[in-house]
Amino acid sequence: MSSYKPKVLVVDDEARFRETLIKLLNTKLIEATGAESGMEAIEKITENKYDVILLDVRMPGMTGIEALAKIKKIDPLLEVIILTGHASVDTAIEIMKHGGCEYLLKPCPVDELTARIDAAYERKVTRTKVKAKTP
Amino acid sequence: MKENFSGRSRFVNYLVPLCLFAASWPVGRTGGALYALGALILAGLSFFLFRHLVHQINQAEQRSCELDEQLIQSQKLAAIGELSSGIAHEINNPLAIIGQEVEWLRHLFETSTLQEEKDRGEFSDSLKQISSQVDRCRDITHKLLNFARKMDPVMQAVELNRLIDDMAALVEKEAKLNNINIIREFQKDLPLVTSDPPFLRQVILNLLNNATYAIEANGTITISTKDNKDGRVEIAVADTGRGIPKEHLKKIFDPFFTTKPPGKGTGLGLSICHGIIQRVGGTISVISQLDRGTTFTIRLPIAP
Incomplete structure (x- = not known):
């Protein structure tokens, strides 16, 4: 097994949620950092390399869905998992339209989240390889 | 309403002089008797028609009361639905x-x-x-x-500032997401009012939801309270939203009148608010200016 730690950006305006999740993910061999808004997330994604983004939907300023559209424009291969306390069919459809790959409802156990992050990372690796082979 | 129409005695009071008048009509004995008979038949028919009408009116009143209750309940459910997410x-x-x-x-x-x-x-x-x-x-x-909670109208002394503050807190977070500021301008030492707290909560919440809808994003809702010094306390909910066109203002409290797109509003909110405020002995009015905003004003009686 590779010793590479998937790089995850946790985007959530709820500071305590973000900070504790980062601590927990770091104990699960995941390199997690945080952003408190969609705008900050876009800045970080432009400057750094990430594998998976955990994105909240309801945030002041830029919503998660708006951030998702911008993130996918910057890096279409980036895997985005929506983690929200507010689930609705309309939101789910919007997320799928903008290329979001997973849609999880808070509260979500960290083990389940870790499994989804691992799966998303695997998908990203495969898609990157496929893209590299495609002429 | 019942008192105006009820009473066989009132009918008899009219019928007897009518028959006497017809009988004494100066056209001869036979003609007078025919007139009296005709008048009697007419009066009899009128009496049964009258009774039927009174019955119909009473039934309509009862149905209207039941419908009013149902509307209040459905509005409550609709408001909960909107809030639940x-x-x-x-x-x-x-x-x-x-x-x-x-x-x-x-x-x-x-x-x-x-x-x-x-x-x-x-x-x-x-x-x-x-x-x-x-x-x-x-x-x-x-x-x-x-x-x-299930609401049976119970009139009691209500601390308005606290009740309004609770409702404002309920919509505040959602409002902030759309950059809508809720400003509270409560008069200190406001007298208690006589009202039904759950009903009042429903009204305030409805007005606040309408105000956030009217603003959409980036604006201010000002909720104020003051003692009018005329035995009434005034609550005003003012928004800086798009305002209501003059032609809509007349219908604003009509049931099922809505300017919201299909599925977004039942058109019952303000009608129910109007009904509730009337039931608790108050008044509700509205003034609005296009692109400037709308103010709803409620006046409630002070607790004795």
């Missing part, structure tokens, strides 16, 4: 934090002996967070229960 979000967030803190505590237990100051500090911090997030959930559910 926001409330789910509000509860899921603290629950997520609680879940994570528990997982972090478990991790601390598994990996440390809690002998070090840093670990003990983290342990205590996590417990504090759990307690604070439970309070947050309790606050939300209590407010929801207060709002949703």
Whole structure:
């Protein structure tokens, strides 16, 4: 097994949620950092390399869905998992339209989240390889 | 209403002089008797028609009362429906934090002996967070229960500023997401009013929801209270929204009148508010200017 730690950006305006999740993910061999808004997330994604983004939907300023559209424009291969306390069919459809790959409802156990992050990372690796082979 | 129409005695009071008048008509004996008979038949028919009408009116009144109750109930349910998604979000967030803190505590237990100051500090911090997030959930559910509990109109002394503040807090977070500021301009030492708190909550919440809808984003809602010094207290909910066209203002309290797109509004909100305020002995009025905003004003009687 590779010793590479998937790089995850946790985007959530709820500071305590973000900070504790980062601590927990770091104990699960995941390199997690945080952003408190969609705008900050876009800045970080432009400057750094990430594998998976955990994105909240309801945030002041830029919503998660708006951030998702911008993130996918910057890096279409980036895997985005929506983690929200507010689930609705309309939101789910919007997320799928903008290329979001997973849609999880808070509260979500960290083990389940870790499994989804691992799966998303695997998908990203495969898609990157496929893209590299495609002429 | 019943008093105006009821009473066989009132009918008899009219019928007897009518028959006497007809009988004494100066056209001869036979003609007078025919007139009296005709008048009697006519009066008899009128009496039965009258009774039927009174019965129909009473039934219509009863149906109207029942419909009013149903409308209030359906409006309450619609308001809960609109709020429920926001409330789910509000509860899921603290629950997520609680879940994570528990997982972090478990991790601390598994990996440390809690002998070090840093670990003990983290342990205590996590417990504090759990307690604070439970309070947050309790606050939300209590407010929801207060709002949703079965309401039988019970008139009592109400502390308006507190009631309005609770309702403002319920919509404030959602409003902030759209950059809508809620300003409270409450008069201190406001006299208590005689009213029904659950009904009033419903009205205030409805007006606040309408105000946020009218603003959409970036604006201000000002809720003010004042003693009018005429035995009434005034509540004003003013928004800086798009305003209501003059032709709509006349119909604004009509049932099923809505300018919202299909599926977005029932057109019952303001009609119910109007009904409720009337039932608790108050008045509600509106003034609006296009692109400037709208102000709803409620006046309620002060508690004796």
